[in-house]
Amino acid sequence: MHIPVMLNECLEALITDPAGVYVDGTLGNGGHSAEILKRLSDGGTLIGFDRDIEAIERVQKKLFSGEGKRVELVHDNYANMALQLDRLGVEKVDGLLLDLGVSSFQLDVAGRGFSFQQDAPIDMRMDQTQGRTAGELVNHAPEAELADIIYRYGEEKASRRIARAIAEARVKKEIETTLELAAIVERAKGGRKGKKTHPATKTFQALRMAVNDELAGIEQVLETMIENVVEGGRIVVLTFHSLEDRMVKRFFARHVPREESLQQGGVKRIYDEPPVKWIWKKPLTATEEEQAVNPRSRSAKLRAVEVGV
Incomplete structure (x- = not known):
């Protein structure tokens, strides 16, 4: 509701x-x-x-x-x-x-790919009729561009470390789902360590803001x-x-x-x-x-x- x-x-x-x-x-x-x-x-x-x-x-x-x-x-x-x-x-x-x-x-419908609470393709577009998806950004943007996006829009201090982890992971295989991406970010940040906020929260926010300008x-x-x-x-x-x-x-x-x-x-x-x-x-x-x-x-x-x- x-x-x-x-x-x-x-x-x-x-x-x-x-x-x-x-x-x-x-x-x-x-x-x-x-x-x-x-x-x-x-x-x-x-x-x-x-x-x-x-x-x-x-x-x-x-x-x-x-x-x-x-x-x-x-x-x-x-x-x-x-x-x-x-x-x-x-x-x-x-x-x-x-x-x-x-x-x-948008958050609750898994297929939109906004949230890491449910597994889904990494889309995040508010208008699904146009523009590149967050998945395309994650899998094809240069590492430096990814780091800049995560830092600028997510105010994430670990942006370079996260971007490096994403770049290394996508060499082995394409990052296809929200849960895959969230797990990569979580490992890059050293796990949850009792924190209330999920380690991938700022990264997902940053990708969403970038994709939708x-x-x-x-x-x-x-x-x-x-x-x-x-x-x-x-x-x-x-x-x-x-x-x-x-x-x-x-x-x-x-x-x-x-x-x-x-x-x-x-x-x-x-x-x-x-x-x-x-x-x-x-x-x-x-x-x-x-x-x-x-x-x-x-x-x-x-x-x-x-x-x-």
């Missing part, structure tokens, strides 16, 4: 006008989207994006089959959101929600969509690890006005257009009660801004 993370906090930050246009850039299992729609009036509109066609089809059938024009689901990477909204004739939106976690459906997608959707939010509208972003959170924080911070003293006296407001203001100065985190019920919420951070100050 998929439990939307920090659901009430996300919706309280997001919705300012029940008759407005709201975008869920990461539809997933539709948990956030379904609740957004419940809070909108008959004049409100929900637009959901997902690069996974299975998510679009599943959510359309399960949640939105009778909603008609109130709901529009788009099969595309959220990086292309501004172009798709232009195609739909939507000039401005009242709110944008991005939940950057991997959906529980996730950081570039986040940057692109923020850069293009901040111009397409109405004055007084909100952008709400839920992140699950430090790389994403730092990127979102720095992007928003560039748009928050700050005062700079001038040599001739007085001050000047410095910011990237359009200006925004923080809804909260520090990110929200899940309550202890939510973390106990939904362990996936433990690493979540929620940041939100209002456009136009």
Whole structure:
């Protein structure tokens, strides 16, 4: 069962006008989207994006089959959101929600290859219709490139040792499944040694982010969509690890006005257009009660801004 993370906090930050246009850039299992729609009036509109066609089809059938024009689901990477909204004739939106976690459906379906909890081909593509798989990356990328990916996207200190172990293993035979890969990484890191987190966690995260070009997608959707939010509208972003959170924080911070003293006296407001203001100065985190019920919420951070100050 998929439990939307920090659901009430996300919706309280997001919705300012029940008759407005709201975008869920990461539809997933539709948990956030379904609740957004419940809070909108008959004049409100929900637009959901997902690069996974299975998510679009599943959510359309399960949640939105009778909603008609109130709901529009788009099969595309959220990086292309501004172009798709232009195609739909939507000039401005009242709110944008991005939940950057991997959906529980993708994690739990073995054939998608996101997790080492079940044995499966090493795929990890969010959109299985395009791009190279994580298996192709693992078996054919140069050792130095692998080490760089694992260090950059996984913040894994043992990246060189892991990349060397992968390179040595694939010479003997192709690395075919998630459990094979996890075992190679575990041996390279010296086993679990009583640690709660599996030794392959950061490596799998890094491969997934590289295959799906996730950081570039986040940057692109923020850069293009901040111009397409109405004055007084909100952008709400839920992140699950430090790389994403730092990127979102720095992007928003560039748009928050700050005062700079001038040599001739007085001050000047410095910011990237359009200006925004923080809804909260520090990110929200899940309550202890939510973390106990939904362990996936433990690493979540929620940041939100209002456009136009």
